Amino acid sequence: MNIDEMEQQLKLNLKPERYRHTLGVAYTAASMAMAFDEDIQKAYKAGLLHDCAKGYSLVQQRKFCEKYRISLDGILTDSPQLMHSALAPFIAREYYGENDLEILNAIECHTTGKPKMKPLEQMIFIADYIEPDRRMIPGLCEVRKMAFQNLDVCTLQILDHTIEYLKGRKQKIGYKTIETYEYYLKQTKA
Ligand SMILES: [Fe+2]
Ligand SMILES: [Fe+2]
Numbered sequence: 001m002n003i004d005e006m007e008q009q010l011k012l013n014l015k016p017e018r019y020r021h022t023l024g025v026a027y028t029a030a031s032m033a034m035a036f037d038e039d040i041q042k043a044y045k046a047g048l049l050h051d052c053a054k055g056y057s058l059v060q061q062r063k064f065c066e067k068y069r070i071s072l073d074g075i076l077t078d079s080p081q082l083m084h085s086a087l088a089p090f091i092a093r094e095y096y097g098e099n100d101l102e103i104l105n106a107i108e109c110h111t112t113g114k115p116k117m118k119p120l121e122q123m124i125f126i127a128d129y130i131e132p133d134r135r136m137i138p139g140l141c142e143v144r145k146m147a148f149q150n151l152d153v154c155t156l157q158i159l160d161h162t163i164e165y166l167k168g169r170k171q172k173i174g175y176k177t178i179e180t181y182e183y184y185l186k187q188t189k190a
Pocket of ligand 2: 021025050051128
């Protein structure tokens with residue numbers, strides 16, 4: 001699918017506010033690709049596709065997980081909102097004809113991040129957090145600036161905020177988030 005077709009399809013499948021967020025992530029990721037000399041088209045496409053599974057209800061998402069044999073381990077059962085990122089590469093491939101592995105990997109880890117992310121993966125993880133439509137939260141201005149300066153430091157800032165936020169709301173913090181946080185803490189100290 002070319003970008004026009006992808007946008008039309010996403011507009012049909014996502015709620016208007018989700019589609020607006022999607023465009024925000026695509027443009028933000030593309031801008032970051034400009035700042036870091038990465039592939040702008042890939043960043044834009046990955047931004048477009050990152051929430052492509054969000055057009056389905058949690059019940060439908062669960063059915064898709066069965067169909068694609070995605071194991072619903074503890075994390076997915078405890079935090080069903082993480083299902084859409086596990087599903088994203090499968091939906092992107094089947095319904096949006098996307099076969100680029102770098103794009104598929106980037107959309108798969110966009111909610112929790114993972115250790116040793118590639119720049120494209122980091123840009124999608126970060127763009128999801130900072131896109132212009134995101135409501136203002138403490139520290140967001142600093143994170144937004146850092147997004148165009150240092151991807152590792154920015155990733156760490158986001159994970160730090162996310163963990164504090166989840167702690168504050170007494171919510172469970174997934175092991176993947178902790179693992180990613182610890183990796184980038186080491187990485188930025190080195
Ligand atoms: Fe998402
Ligand atoms: Fe998103």
